[in-house]
Amino acid sequence: MRSLGILRQKQQVGFTLMELMIVVAIAGILAAIALPAYNESIRKSKRAEGAAALANYAQRFERCFTESFSYTGTNCPAVNDGSSNSTENGYYNIKVESTATSYTLTALKTFDDDYCGDLSLTHTGQKAETGTKGVSYCW
DSSP states (O other): OOOOOOOOOOOOOSOOHHHHHHHHHHHHHHHHHHHHHHHHHHHHHHHHHHHHHHHHHHHHHHHHHHHHSSTTSTTSOOOOTTOOEEOTTSSEEEEEEEOSSOEEEEEEEOSOOSSOOOEEEETTOOEEESSSSOHHHHO
């Protein structure tokens, strides 16, 4: 004899479309936050390469000056005359301008940087940049 009880239904497994759309929206929000931060971190590491290259050149110039009392001695980095030396990964080209008593080093950027432009360093240790954020941010 058949009972008139409740018919059992199969339970469905899986996600509804609404649940999937919520997950996609959350992932999109996280990506919108994380991607700009990641890109700025990459630009910061590129700027660090430029600053390190300028510090390396400055150290070479100071070593030269202590040996020959001039920034244009034979052991000093050569004046570029328009040509430039690329940094290790090519993110900057280093431009050297020197006289017997002074030098100015400029790191010309070769990548897209929204906030910081070219970096420069003089014989007095004066740092500069051509962007909009300022020396403390870019250096």
